[in-house]
Amino acid sequence: MCGIVGYVGEQQALEVVLGGLRRLEYRGYDSAGVAILSGSDLLVERKAGKLANLEKAISEKELAGTLGIGHTRWATHGPPTDRNAHPHQDCAGKVAVVHNGTIENFEVLVRGLEERGHARRSDTDTEVVAHLVEERYDGDLAATVRSICKDLEGSFVLVVAHQDEPDLVVAARRNLPLVIGLGDGENFVGSDVTAFIAHTREARAVDQDQVVEVRRSGVVVTDLGGTVVDGETYHVDWDTAAAEKGGHEFFMLKEIEEQPAAVRETLGGRMQEDGLLHLDELSMSDDDIRQIEQVVIIACGSSYHSGLVGKYAIERWCRLPVQVEMASEFRYRDPVVGRSTLVIAISQSGETADTLEALRHARAQKAWVLAVTNTVGSTVSREADAVFYTRGGPEVAVASTKAVMAQLAAVYVVGLYLAQVRGTRDTDEVRAHLADLLEMPDLIQEVLDRMGPVRQLARELQDAERVLFLGRHVGYPMALEGALKLKELAYISAEGFPAGEIKHGPIALIEEGTPVVVLAPRHALQAKLVNNVQEVRARGARTIVIATDGDESVTPYADTVIRIPDTKSLLTPLLTIVPMQVLSAEIARARGLDVDQPRNLAKSVTVE
């Protein structure tokens, strides 16, 4: 949460920094600000609200200079006002600091600073760093930041500029993401690679408790003791176009359209010529795989829903017990994991604090942790024992769509690979399932091509107060996902249930006209689902049924039928998810809401 960017080079820093902030705005949009070193003056501009407010406020101002830092905020300490917007400054206005994270001991530090005569100008924890730089700076900004980091508790990424340092931006990292962008005569730091992807694709990750000195001529990384440390650079494949809206009104609508490609990318290159899987990336020998006794999947939000689908697939194909745990709960209940446990940590961003802490806990218990993530170089990818990259491409909209789709494809692939190696499915069956998976991008496209009636339905449902989603088997996690999407995008109270559960309580929520979306693609539980549709309709529900082409069993009880093509029942989430995404986005649009940046949310949730 919070996006940060820093730049030193030959270009006008304001443009570079604002460009980075535009791409990082998904990380928080409570306020935005920049500091530009203009001649010998450090000019700071900041504004509450979205980045557009800041851009408007500075449109008439002269902010020329080739060194700059910027911030987009998701508020933690202090309300989202101009006064609390970053960058924060010291008393003399010579230092500017942007920060992602929370400084847990800031109150103690504030008291000391006030006793020593510093005046506080914001309610933030961040401001202490600016004053500490003011006190300790003696001509070596990197050494100053190193010394301050030793006194800070909590999680932080800091980026600091000083008026007396015309060729230096200093950044530091603990627990939160920071990436270096390596250019030619210019260098960058950012919360993720999208901060500088328009300028360079060469990146370097920063490790825990490291400080980065960014100059035009190069970058030096040290530990807190000042010793220079090496690090690996990597090339980022994502292109700039993928991080632009491409003619769509919202990123989310574009990202929904990109889902066939996301699944193709996730599957691509993972199959051998003999039609079987080849997953070196698991870094596990066949013997290790055969010794797995249980699988535990940890994730949050939509990624958790992908994990639930993974449970159905892995249990079916591998005959292994699978638990799926919300990462935020995992480590606090003393879970039983050990050497024979495969833990799969699913995270689009690879930076979710809950997932990261759960991963660390699992590793400490000696479990083998496989990260399934979309983000190369993310903390989760670096701390796990092995990584399966989902290759969904950059996802900018806060609500996850194509990344979830890619995760679903990933859990199927991992499940089939485990079955292949453990011999719980014979090779012909694995080949057949893979062949089915390879058809999914075209089928997803077919669903996308039929979304006209769903858009119409969105207009009809835009004033609904409550919507229920029902599913069975793999339809249940997708019912949860449908409800989550509607809540977060349209602010409509929505809940997902296993269809068989509603008679145990939730059916009381149904009134005349309550919309109930039932995921009823053709599968073994079809007859039971048809009963559930009848039950809710008998209580006055407006039934919206997602059904397979040609299946007429539900039509007598459905007020609206949304058709999807036929596929194997285990793979139906890849299709049923699409109309629910479109429905939520279109309802939000009809209600005049910001589809890409729903209120109170941030894409990368780096606080516990």
Ligand code: F6R
């Ligand atoms: C919902 C959504 C969130 C994320 C969750 C986990 O649309 O995007 O629920 O799925 O915050 O994020 P990652 O996958 O980055 O760990």
